Structures are given as structure tokens and as C-alpha cells.
Amino acid sequence: MLVVLFDPDTLLHQTVELLGSKLIPALESPKRLEAILKSLRISEHDVCTIRASSGDRGEGKARLFRVISESHHNGYLEHLRDVHDEWVSAGLIEQDGHVMPECFWLPTSTGKPMRPPRDPFARAGYYAFDMSSGIMSESYQAIIASANLAYEGTDMLSGFSVNASGSDVDTVLALCRPPGHHCDGRRAGGYCYINNAALAASTWRASHSDAQIGILDIDFHHGNGTQEIFYADPKVLYVSIHGEDEFPYYTGAEDECGIGAGEGANINFPLKVGSSVEEYMEKLEQALQHLLDFKPEFLIVSLGFDTYHSDPLGHFQIHTEDYATIAETIRRKLKDVPALILLEGGYVIEHLGANVLSFLKGWKSV
Ligand SMILES: [Zn+2]
DSSP states (O other), X not given: OEEEEEOGGGGSOXXXXXXXXXXXXXXXXXXXXXXXXXHHHHTTOOEEEOOTTOTTOHHHHHHHHHHHHHHSOHHHHHXXXXXXXXXXXXXXXXXXXXXXXXXXXXXXXXXXXXXXXXXXXXXXXXXXXXXXXXXXXXXXXXXXXXXHHHHHHHHHHHTOSGGGTTOOXXXXXXXXXXXXXXXXXXXXXXXBSSOHHHHHHHHHHHHSXXXXXXXXXXXXXXXXHHHHHXXXXXXXXXXXXXXXXXXXXXXXXXXXXXXXXXXTSEEEEEEOTTOBHHHHHHHHHHHHHHHHHHXXXXXXXXEOSTTBTTOTTOOOBBOHHHHHHHHHHHHHHTTTSOEEEEEOOOOOHHHHHHHHHHHHHHHHTO
């Protein structure tokens, strides 16, 4: 059975970004999720609503923060929580303003460790790597709601959750927003603030300590954050198919294979922008073979629809009906593995709902 999870608080985050030379409303907007929800409801898919902010889940919340902090620095998490208020108190912005970084931390030859600056204005650039990760008054609430969907979804699949009712749930689609795969645990960027895949892996490991976990990243962009977090981890196989030389620009090459004990557990398939669906499927078959050989007991799919042929942030020649084929191919190959599907990117709002439905149709056909 497939369950779709949603938290209304994920709609609260609505910020701005610097794209090209213009400050614009971020393309990663609540409208994306509203379009998906509309399509799911028309097609009579059940959407299960979960609220991270509901007052009666003290222990669950404490556990959520414990698993988040396994892959995210405490100083960074405090920054996400506090920086908007600090900027308002310091008179840097009004309550309805957005925190945007000015100057980023860069590696130096001084040998000095990374250290957050005391000035909250400067700190915005220490905890971000680009200018598409603005923070507004309700961003933190949405970030936690998004993370909580990954956490609850993993719990459902692992049988840990009291909600799971000993269930036959084998797939959860978590309608996460903001997305996660660009966050490396101490820097926001690419619309991502908490790496939902990483916290899902931590959640799974809490009840399956030595588990092999597979992550298939099929967003158009390389998941630099997920790669970074698991780069030395032999128990997590990260496999990504993404646009070559595209955002986030400095990662995603074929020769990034993992390090130390994790060598061989990181596999990148860069593909030229505009590649055909046939070229894409060829890479997907190879990616799935690696995952199959790895024998994961838990599968995380970072699912982005910015692979769509007319996406403004990069594309392959993938059309709506192709998502059914992609999903069916994945599920057929990894049939009996509990799967958490995390929403990442996808910015053609008028086709986003149809693309999600197509993917679900293919997934459920197996
Ligand atoms: Zn993307």
C-alpha cells in the first residue's frame, strides 16, 4: 500500500531568491504543493495529513530533533530557528522581510577552523552556500514540518510508529517542502534547509542499526548535500542521475565515488541537459542495477520533477507519461524494499500534479 503524507505548515514558507541578476519570488513556492494536492484529490488519492506543530507530540518531537541532529550541526539548526528574529531585533529587516546572505564562508590557508561569526548579518552567509535559501518569519515552522514528514514516513515503513497499525504500507510519498537534497547538514542552499533523506536514514537506523540503505536521487540537480553527508559511509549507497555541469556546479562528477570505508558507495550519473528519455532510461537501468547489487533493506527516492522537458531550472526530454515508466522501472527492480519517496524539485506548476499522478500510477502498477 502507498501512503501520501502532507503537513499544511509546509505551505507557510515563501521566500525570495536571486536568480540571474534579479531578486524574484522563489520558484520553489507553495503553489507547487497546492497543484500536487489538487491533482491528488481530484484523482481520489488519499492524502494523510500530519502536523508537526500539533501540541500533543512532545516525545515524538524530541525524537525528531535527535535524528535531525545526527546529520545536522546544532549551531546551524539554532541559526535556522533564530536568525529571522535576530535580524528583526537588529533592525536589519521588517517582520515580513527575508534573511539573505551577503558573503559566504570560503576555505582558507590559515588553518583556522570554521567558526560562525557573532554578527547575525554575517552568519547568514556562514550557514548557506547560495542565494536561493532565504529565510522568512515562518520558514522554520515549514522546514520542521517538511522534515517531520520524512521522519513519520520512515516510521510508518519501519513498523516503529504507533500509527502504522502493523501495516502493509510499503511505500510513503512524503510531500516535503522545502526540499532537502542540497543541504549538507551545515549549510542551506538550492531551496533546501534540512536534508530529509539523511534524517530518514537516521530514523531507519534507530530501529535497524546495521541496515544497508539505498538512496536513488532522480531530481534534475545533483544532491550535493546527500552525497556530502554519506560520502564516507559504506552502509548507504547514494546513486544520482542529474544534469551535467548544472547547479550546484561543483559536485556530481563520475569520479566522486566515496572516500575511505565509503569508497564505491557513491555513484554519479551526469547526463547532458536535454538528453532523450531513452538516454535517461539507460542510466536509470544502470543506477538500479547498482542499487539491486547493494541489497538495501530501505530505499529512499529523492524525486524531482525538474527533469520535465520544459522545466525552467534544467531539463531532460521527459514528458508526463514517462514518469509512469520511470516509476514502474524502479519499483519492478526493487520490488520488495520499503520505499520512502521524498519530494525534491520540479517547477512547471501547471504540469506538476499530472507528473506526480503519472509517477504514482507507474509505481502502483507493479
Ligand atoms: Zn532540482
